[in-house]
Every structure is written in C-alpha cells, then in structure tokens.
Amino acid sequence: MITYLEAIREAQHKALADDPRVYLYGQDIGNFGGAFKATKGLAKDFPGRVLDAPLSEDAIIGSAIGAAIDGMRPIVEMQFADFSTCGLNQIINHAATLYWRTNIPCPIVVRLPSGGTAGAGPFHSQSMEALYAHYPGLIVMTPATVEDAYSMLLEAVAIDDPVIFCEHKYLYYHLKAPALPTEALPTGKARVARQGRDMTIVAYSAMVHEALACADELASEGWQIEVIDLRSVKPLDTDTVLASVARTGRLLVVGEAFPWGGVTAEVIARVAQEGFSLLDAPPVRINAKDTPVPYHPNLWGTHRPTARTIAAEARKLLHL
Amino acid sequence: MITYLEAIREAQHKALADDPRVYLYGQDIGNFGGAFKATKGLAKDFPGRVLDAPLSEDAIIGSAIGAAIDGMRPIVEMQFADFSTCGLNQIINHAATLYWRTNIPCPIVVRLPSGGTAGAGPFHSQSMEALYAHYPGLIVMTPATVEDAYSMLLEAVAIDDPVIFCEHKYLYYHLKAPALPTEALPTGKARVARQGRDMTIVAYSAMVHEALACADELASEGWQIEVIDLRSVKPLDTDTVLASVARTGRLLVVGEAFPWGGVTAEVIARVAQEGFSLLDAPPVRINAKDTPVPYHPNLWGTHRPTARTIAAEARKLLHL
Amino acid sequence: MSSPAAAPTSRTDHIQARYIEAYRWMLLARITEEKIATLYRGGKIVGGVFIGKGQEALSAATGMALRPGDVFAPLIRDQAGRFAFGESLLDVFRTYLGSRLGPMRGRDGNVHRGRPREGYLAMVSHLGAMVPAVAGVLLARRLRGESGTIGATCLGDGATSTGAFHEGLNLAAVEKLPLILVVANNQYAYSTPTSRQFVCADLVDRAAGYGVEGRSVDATDLAACLATLQEAADRARAGHGPQLIIASLLRLAGHGEHDDAGYVDPVLKKAARDCLTVAEQHIIGEQWATAADLKTWRMEVTRKIEDAIATTLREPPPDPGDEQWTAVSTPRLRDGFFEA
Amino acid sequence: MSSPAAAPTSRTDHIQARYIEAYRWMLLARITEEKIATLYRGGKIVGGVFIGKGQEALSAATGMALRPGDVFAPLIRDQAGRFAFGESLLDVFRTYLGSRLGPMRGRDGNVHRGRPREGYLAMVSHLGAMVPAVAGVLLARRLRGESGTIGATCLGDGATSTGAFHEGLNLAAVEKLPLILVVANNQYAYSTPTSRQFVCADLVDRAAGYGVEGRSVDATDLAACLATLQEAADRARAGHGPQLIIASLLRLAGHGEHDDAGYVDPVLKKAARDCLTVAEQHIIGEQWATAADLKTWRMEVTRKIEDAIATTLREPPPDPGDEQWTAVSTPRLRDGFFEA
Ligand SMILES: Cc1ncc(C[n+]2csc(CCOP(=O)(O)OP(=O)(O)O)c2C)c(N)n1
Ligand SMILES: Cc1ncc(C[n+]2csc(CCOP(=O)(O)OP(=O)(O)O)c2C)c(N)n1
Ligand SMILES: [Mg+2]
Numbered sequence A, B: 001m002i003t004y005l006e007a008i009r010e011a012q013h014k015a016l017a018d019d020p021r022v023y024l025y026g027q028d029i030g031n032f033g034g035a036f037k038a039t040k041g042l043a044k045d046f047p048g049r050v051l052d053a054p055l056s057e058d059a060i061i062g063s064a065i066g067a068a069i070d071g072m073r074p075i076v077e078m079q080f081a082d083f084s085t086c087g088l089n090q091i092i093n094h095a096a097t098l099y100w101r102t103n104i105p106c107p108i109v110v111r112l113p114s115g116g117t118a119g120a121g122p123f124h125s126q127s128m129e130a131l132y133a134h135y136p137g138l139i140v141m142t143p144a145t146v147e148d149a150y151s152m153l154l155e156a157v158a159i160d161d162p163v164i165f166c167e168h169k170y171l172y173y174h175l176k177a178p179a180l181p182t183e184a185l186p187t188g189k190a191r192v193a194r195q196g197r198d199m200t201i202v203a204y205s206a207m208v209h210e211a212l213a214c215a216d217e218l219a220s221e222g223w224q225i226e227v228i229d230l231r232s233v234k235p236l237d238t239d240t241v242l243a244s245v246a247r248t249g250r251l252l253v254v255g256e257a258f259p260w261g262g263v264t265a266e267v268i269a270r271v272a273q274e275g276f277s278l279l280d281a282p283p284v285r286i287n288a289k290d291t292p293v294p295y296h297p298n299l300w301g302t303h304r305p306t307a308r309t310i311a312a313e314a315r316k317l318l319h320l
Numbered sequence C, D: 001m002s003s004p005a006a007a008p009t010s011r012t013d014h015i016q017a018r019y020i021e022a023y024r025w026m027l028l029a030r031i032t033e034e035k036i037a038t039l040y041r042g043g044k045i046v047g048g049v050f051i052g053k054g055q056e057a058l059s060a061a062t063g064m065a066l067r068p069g070d071v072f073a074p075l076i077r078d079q080a081g082r083f084a085f086g087e088s089l090l091d092v093f094r095t096y097l098g099s100r101l102g103p104m105r106g107r108d109g110n111v112h113r114g115r116p117r118e119g120y121l122a123m124v125s126h127l128g129a130m131v132p133a134v135a136g137v138l139l140a141r142r143l144r145g146e147s148g149t150i151g152a153t154c155l156g157d158g159a160t161s162t163g164a165f166h167e168g169l170n171l172a173a174v175e176k177l178p179l180i181l182v183v184a185n186n187q188y189a190y191s192t193p194t195s196r197q198f199v200c201a202d203l204v205d206r207a208a209g210y211g212v213e214g215r216s217v218d219a220t221d222l223a224a225c226l227a228t229l230q231e232a233a234d235r236a237r238a239g240h241g242p243q244l245i246i247a248s249l250l251r252l253a254g255h256g257e258h259d260d261a262g263y264v265d266p267v268l269k270k271a272a273r274d275c276l277t278v279a280e281q282h283i284i285g286e287q288w289a290t291a292a293d294l295k296t297w298r299m300e301v302t303r304k305i306e307d308a309i310a311t312t313l314r315e316p317p318p319d320p321g322d323e324q325w326t327a328v329s330t331p332r333l334r335d336g337f338f339e340a
C-alpha cells in the first residue's frame, strides 16, 4: 500500500529522475526530508538537486521564478501552506503575470501542505486555493486521492504554467492506495467519484472523502448521491458538474476553506448562471466557519464540514 | 464641489481632529501629502501624527497592529492596493486573527487605492477586495460615492475591527458631490442607488457608476433597472439584494476584479441559495477578464466591465 | 515581570539575588516543559510541543530585563522569559491542554498565547511578524508622549532570514524605538544549519547595517545573559534605540517533541553546555545555595506544576455549542452566513 | 551587451574607449528620456514616466560590466544600462507608446519591459522582487554546471527597506551566487529622504551583515563607476559571490514626470553634479573629443531617436479584438469563463 504522502514523494522522485531541469527547493527538504517527509531520501538519490532554503518564502519563490525563466522546472515546498502568504507577492504578481506580460512561461510548482488536522491551529491549517485561483495565470490543483497526488504532481511539473499544488495534510497518512497509477485523467477534468441520481455533491481535496462518507450514510437511507471530485479548482470543470446536476437536479458544494468567496461560491455561481434550469432546488454550499481554524479538536471538528454536517444539509436539500 | 479624494482627506482630517488615538502612517504621506494627495496638508495640521514610513509594507502593517493593541487607531495608506501583497501576511494572519484568538480587537484601517485607470498597468490597477473578504475577521469597505468615501472612512476608524478600505482611484478626481454628508447609512447596509422593477444590477465601487450609466441607457429603451450599491463587500448585505431580486426577478452582478471567485460569485451564491425562487432567469455576472490588468487603454477598456458591456448582457437577460 | 526581590544590600548581593531569581525561572521553565513533553508523549496534548531546553538562561534574562508596563513578544523557546515576565502556570497549561478557561480558550494553542492588553503579545507563527508589532506598541507610546517603557522580542537564527525581521528592525531603527531584539542563534532552524541560513562572519555584524547597537553573548552563561540584557534594557530605556543581541547556544531538544534532532552535528553536541547545569554549578561553587537547596527548589517547583496540571485537567474543554463563531468583535458587522 | 569596441592598443586606450562608449550610452539614454518626457507632456503616453536623469553613469557602467549571456534586471532609472545591455530603441518606444509590435505588446508599459529569454528580465513594480529572481537565474546555471556568467540588478535607497531585498541578497550570499546588486542611493524614495528610510552610517555597512563584498562609488563620476562595476563583475565572475555596490548621487528629476520634486533639499540640489556634464567636461579635458564632436554625437543620437519614434508612431496599437485574453500558456488548461 502506498500513502498519499508517499505518492507525492514518488512523483518528485520520478520528476527528478526523468527531467534534468527539475530541482527541489524548500526549508528542511534536503537530508532531513521535509517537515512531513515528502522529500525523504531524495537529497541522497539526487545529490545537489534537493536544496535546503533559508527561512525566506519570498526569496524561495522569487528564485524559483528566475530559475524557471532560465529553463529549469523548480518544485518548491512551503513548509505549510499558511506560510505561502510570505511568498504570495512573488506568486501572484511575478509568476502569475510573467507569461501574459512577456510571452515567456513560468513553469514552477509550489507545493502547499494544506488544510486542517487536529491541534494544528490557525496558522498550520489553512486552505488557500481560493486566494490563488482568483489570480489570472495560475493553475490550482487540489488532489483528493493517492493516484491524483501522484499523477497530478507529475503533470504539474510538465505544465509550462505556474502550478499551486494544494496537497492535504490530513490525507498524507490516512489515505492509501494499492499502487501508483499508470494512467490518469488530465488536469482540468473532474471525476465522478460516486454515481447517483438524487443529488450531486461537489467537493475537492479532503472534503471528497467527507462527501463520500456522507453518501454512504445516505445510501443506507435509500438515497443515491453522486459525488464529483473537482481535482483542480482552476481550471474548474464546469461541464462535468453541469452534467451531473442535469442528472440529479440538486447541488450541494462542499469546501474546507473560509465561507466568503472561494470554490463553493464559484461552483454555485457557474451552475446558477449556466445550468439554472437544471436545478430543481436551491444550490447549497457548506464551508468552514468564518473564523480562523481553531486549535482544540472539539472546536476544529465543528469548524470544518464533516460527513455528518454534510449529511444533515443533504437531507434537507433532498426533501425540498 | 468636493471630490471623492477630498472626501477621503477630509475624513482623515476629522478623524485626527476628533480622536487623539488616530495617526497616519504610510509612504510619502507626510509633507508630500501622499502619491494621490489624500493626506495633503494633514502633516502640517497635525504635527507628529502623520508619519512617512520606510518602503516596508509588512512592517508598516505590523507596526500598526502593535499600535492598535496599545490603544491607538492607525490609518495606514498603501501607496497602491497592489503593494498590499507585501503586507498581506500581517493583515490576514495577524490583524484578522487577533480578536478571535485573544479577545483583543485590532482597530486598524488599511487604505487601499484600488482599481484600474488608463495606463496604470498590471501592478497599479488591482482590486483586492475578494482576497481580503475571504479572510475571517476583516471588514472590507468599497465606497462608490463621495458621501460614502467620507462617512465610511470615519466609520472605519471608529470600528474596533481591522478595516480594509478599498477606495477607487478612478473615482478620486472624477466623482464630485456638492457637500460632505451629515448622516450616512451604516456599514453593512447596501444602498438602492436607483429604483427599477425589471432587473437588479448589483455593483460596488467604480462599477456602480457603470451600472448606473447602463441603467440610463436601458431606460431609453423602456427598461427600469434597479441598481444596488453594496458599499461593503464584507459584511455583505444579502437582505437588500434579495429584496430587490424579489421585486425584479432578474439579477446581474458586476465587479471589476478578476473573474474566478470574488464578490460576484459570492453574491450569486447567496441569492441562488437563499432566494432561488425569486429568480425568473439565471443570475449573470460580469467581471474583468482573466488576465492581469493591461497597460494600454485599448486593452484596459475591454478588460474591465463598462456600461456598454453591462448593457449588452443586461439586454440578453431581460429577454430571457 | 520580575518577582519582587528583597532590596539588595550590596552590588554582589544584587547580582546573587538576580542570578538566583533567574535560575528559579529557568528551573520552573525546564520542569514545566519536561511535564509538557511527558503529557505530549502520553497523548494528552494535541498539536505540537516546542520546548526551550538550553535556552532558559537567555530567555529568563530577557524576561527579567523587562519591568511592569514593558512589552514582550516571546517566541517558541521562551518559557523561562514568559514566566519571568509574569505568566502564570495556569495560563501555560490551560493553553497546552486546551482548557476553555485559559487565555486562548482552546482557540489557539501551545506557544501561541499571550495577554496583549498586559503587554504580553501573542505570537503568530509566521516568523519575524512580531518584530514590527512590538515596534508598533513602542511607537504608540512615543506618539502619546509616554516614555520609560521598552519592548523585547525574540527570534531564532532562522528567523533572521525573513523579510519581516529586516523591515521590522529597520523601522524600529528609523524611529529609534526602545526595542530589544534577542536572536537566539541555536545553530539550527528546524534541521537547517546556520551555514544554509547566512554566511556573515557573525550575525552581530548586522547591527551596523541597521545603525543599531549590537552585542553578543554566550547564552549558556546566565551571568553574562543577565548583564547583557540588563545593559541593553538600560540603553534602550535611556533612548539609545534598538538593541540587537546575538546569543549563541545549541538547541538541546528536537525542533519539536516529534523530532529526534538526528541531524545535529555530533561535534556541536559534544561541545554543548546546558545553561541550567552551568547555573547550578555556579550557584553551588559560589555557595549561594547547597545541592540540598537546589533539590528542595526543584521539589517545590515540581509540586506547583503538578498542582497546575491537576487543576487544568479538571477544567472543561471548549464547547463548540456555546462558541461564538465569529472573528469580528463588532456584532452589527458580523457577516450573515446562513447556518450550515 | 556592450557594443563591440576595437581592440584597445593600451590600457589608457582601453579606458578611453570604455569611457566614450559609456558616455554615448548615457547620452542616448538622456535624450531618449527627454523625448519620452516631451511625449508624456504632449499626452502621447498614457501612464507614468520615470526617468534616470543623473543616474546614467552608474547605469551605463552596470550594463557595460555585463557580457552576452549575463543576466540583467534593471529598475526604473536604468535606461542607460538597458541600452548598454543591448536594448533597442524600438523596444523602448514600442513599450512607452504601446505598440503591439513591442516586446510587451501593450500589455505592460513604460519601465516594465524586458526580454527574459535573452537574460533581460522584465521588472515587476513591487520593489525588491527582482533580487531573488536574478539569484534564481544564477542558481539555475550553477545547477546545470554552467559557469562564467553573472547577473546584475538595481535598486534605490528606498527599496533597501523591503523584505525582498533582504531575503534575496541573503539567499544569493548563502549560495554564493555571482550577483551584482547595485543600490543607487539618490537621496530620495519618491519624496521620502533617506533619514526616514535607514539610519545606518552608510548603506555599504550592510554588506558585512550578509557576508558579501561591498563597495561605494560616487555615481556622478563615470570613470569611478566603470572601474567599480568592472571590478565587481570580475570578482563575481571569479567566484567571490555577491557584490553590493552603494552608489551616491542626487536624483535630478522628479520621481516621475508628474512630480516637480519640490521636496528636494535645496542644499543637496545646489551641491548636485550631473554625471553627463561631468563626463563631457572630462572628455573634453582629456581631449578625447572636441565640443564639436559631442555636438555631432548628440545630433546623431537625436536623429536615431526621432526615427524610432516616427516608426513606432506608425505602428498599430493593440487590438482588443484579436487579443488572446488568457494568462495561461497551456491552451487545454484555460479556465472556461463563459463570454461576458
Ligand atoms: C515565515 C515562516 N516560515 C516557516 C515557518 C516554519 N518554521 C517554524 S519554526 C522554524 C524554524 C525556526 O528556526 P529558528 O528561527 O532558528 O528558531 P529555533 O526553532 O531554532 O528556535 C520554521 C522553518 C514559520 N514558522 N514561519
Ligand atoms: C513594494 C513597493 N512598495 C511601494 C512601491 C511604490 N513606489 C514606487 S517607486 C517608489 C520609491 C522608490 O524609491 P527608491 O527605491 O529610492 O528608488 P528611486 O525612485 O529613488 O530610484 C515607491 C515607494 C513599490 N513600487 N513597491
Ligand atoms: Mg535556531
């Protein structure tokens, strides 16, 4: 069995092995193998290509942009997604604008260990996909499965545009698959994670698993819930969502990020505008609460959406 | 006649005069009076309370937070909204979380000269309201009128929470009013800027004026368009929007920011969820295009929504 | 704030009293953190535990250089300084154990605690961020015409690489604020050795570049720490502007309790001194106390800690049901998210 | 890239040839920017105009210290260096006038231009941001085992206060990259005097804090600039790591052409030297050329500039209709926003 985290390491191993333009840069990612061990062993296998960076997020990203301009394919690790705020200027104003301004693409990958885990608190739990997806020029990936963690990271390296790779810390060890995939859906295509005809739940990253658990629970009550895994939130595969809503007539969108704006609002805005007539009931969204992510597990468990809270909303929606 | 820009200066003058806790901090805001002259004369009128800052957005905001903790009411000017990315970490991770974490509020005001003007290009034109509104703990104001520029800035200073004050550079000199207001709607309440019964256009900041111009144009074709000025995007006055949609059955939402996520998505998501049955047609949104803001006026004029492009969409929607 | 000591009768007495006081803060911190580590290993603490083992002398000296009314923004390895500045044992355990009665009410945890209204700022994780914040408090006082108070904040060698450190220290220098910036060069930032962090001959060489006063100190030598920090505090209070202190030591623990610090250079490890042991030897050598006294102090401290833990463990955890789920302090400005 | 000069027969000849070459880049820049300012006043340029008047010697010397294959990230006052590094007049005017045939195709304007694939990076406005970017290019070359090339970027006194400057220079120092960081201390950041920007005795004192080599130069003295920049380039190329150059001058224009610079201290103004005048006096004094020669050069340059302007003014502006409205280079990854 291979975990989500191991898949990320394996993808980086393969990228380093296959492409001499790839190098890894980030805090403690060298011999130490990274705060989460996502680069374990890579410094040894690829001497001189896995570099420990100073505690300088802005310079880390900025240097990766320069290297990309000079033909490299850097993969940058932020120790936690939350710290990317210190490198955000380079991401949104430099990397994201480069191709549009100069016609030169900026193939960097920024790995963001994202999302909440028990006890991690306000500064080690954030989901930043909405921030980055808002900005023109960035690709924002949010893999929910071991297979996607692997294949999408490889694709991220191959893509000429800057990719924000939101990997979910909660899935690192929890999620396991029998083997690495040999083929994959391309980025930009959502996946029907479970088929159903009574309602569509759209989710991404860790929330896909809450949605699937909710669907299980509702199945025992006789409901067939379709679950869509967006896989990437920019580009966002509106067509697959619309096709599902066309089948089910009901839409629930779940995200772990803060409620104002973000992925859930974007999905609902698209479906409301493009698929209004497909909806038999108001679209519903569930997000985290509108506070920083709490430290204590009691609070954290309530702050984020869970299978239970999703199911409660889903039942209401099914009865509308 | 008083301009939008003068109203901002007058509000700061009044805040300094009325409250000894207020001081101003930012680049070139002292004797020079600021890049846009929003603090002209204030250093002279309030010696020692209008301070030129070094070229350090992170430290500017960070120091304002410290001062606010110690009982002051700093008003910070970012030279352009775009440069607030360099102080964003302090805004979203420190100012925004302080009250929730420690029970101590953080009464800072960050003034963001926002939005596009001809020839300003990708780094002096951004609208950043969506970025900040996403984060719990911030109030995000987007005044569209001279009166609101004045009264909302005064309210921003009075509010105990951190306020992101998005003032629009395009309105600075263009917009004039006969006098400063003596009373005002409180922040959190949207304003019906024009009454109508055929369609609701929701807008904020400079786009209110494009929406009003569009409404004029459509009036000559016999349509009565209602225009809602959100005034603040967080909190967002869903009730006023819903009440309007209840009257008109049709919703068009206009924003100057990038299309993915943001205010227009948030408004549509709320109306779709809470007011689904009020809609007689799909809600429609119009945003800037999904590229950086272009430099050349030819491109810029097409990149942002205008009365003309809004009217084109509105006509389609009216005929649905 | 330093606990009140009897008025010293002579300079030597004063030095002795300060040393002993500092030692007791160090001891309290060391045992507190040992207990926290034990609780962590026992699964009683969710989230990370980061301790200041080896850094207590520097930290205690920092806390003791401050007076009531001063400002302190400690960092992750500053338990001793937090105590010296006045933090209660209950605040510590209530935060680590997530009691709803603690200052952070379970909303934030471990080292992210403070009482900002009492001049004790609550750090955010983003390293360097507290530097301009303390400067801002001091600026506020200058603007109000208040003088006499100073501020201190702490950083590691790694954090000197942040833009926030640079901007914050420079701003404080421009405003000539009474800020003490204590850099604990403990040789590693997590696993990263200083050679990957900076290549200046000595971090204290940075002082000149900001136009601030800089001094170096051996952080394993409590007497040196006390003298250096006191001098820095006096200079700051006297209007000489920011004081940059570069203190050297080796971190004697993992980055956090999850980390076995296997990457630490054995040569450094071998040469390392533990400031607490050094202080004990000094106290005994100077005959300021006997080995038996030290044992008694340790027992006293341990009992107090155990009491605080016992109290805290009986306290209720936060209840999501009566939590106010809002980050905005102004009720009328809370955004109306419909219930999910 | 420096224009090829005839092989010098002696060291003096070489110095003379370099000086004259630099002067001609300076002259080209000065007159180009005068024309741009005129176009601006005539309403032909939308957006800001920021010129390098007084800074041409430093900038030309920077551009000339670089060779083909090197990297250059100029800033707002670097027209002379841009020319010396190889920028064409057409690129300049096409950008300022928004021709669709220019390197920025009307998408970005004025000083925000470059040809990144040719080692000529296109600055973003956020000051300091180009420092780590140039470092990254140099790191890339190191990783590929390429040596011999160096990089340079420029900043003002104000930009030294950014976190990006600090992080970028420190990173370059840690990696010992061949980066030349030219700081033009022109006494003001927009209206802000250096006294509100830093309080170190001399900005060159920062070098020690990063462990890099630092040198100061009078930016109004072309010979000194050429020597200093050449030496820095040689040191960087020889593997001595980053070179911090602090150059002093007074900005002889407003921050931008909209700014009358009324805030500039009259004492500074009075003492200020114009590097172009100084260079002309030097050339005539050394009898390297006559006043008549200088006049001829000026006429030649002016004609070239006028030709470039005339050409550009005939070129089409960008057409929103055939603009590709996407910031993503990979067609299949363009997000499907329905047409508005
Ligand atoms: C801006 C930022 N980036 C990354 C981190 C993650 N992080 C937490 S502690 C740490 C190492 C800090 O090292 P140092 O400053 O030397 O302090 P020490 O732990 O040695 O006391 C890192 C990288 C952070 N907290 N903030
Ligand atoms: C991060 C950032 N903040 C603010 C600005 C706005 N700004 C543009 S130029 C300038 C002054 C720059 O001064 P200096 O670095 O001394 O360069 P000079 O203009 O004197 O050449 C400022 C504040 C900016 N470009 N970037
Ligand atoms: Mg350290």
Ligand SMILES: [Mg+2]
Pocket: D156, D157, D158, D184, D185, D186, D187, D188, D189, D190
């Ligand atoms: Mg300057």
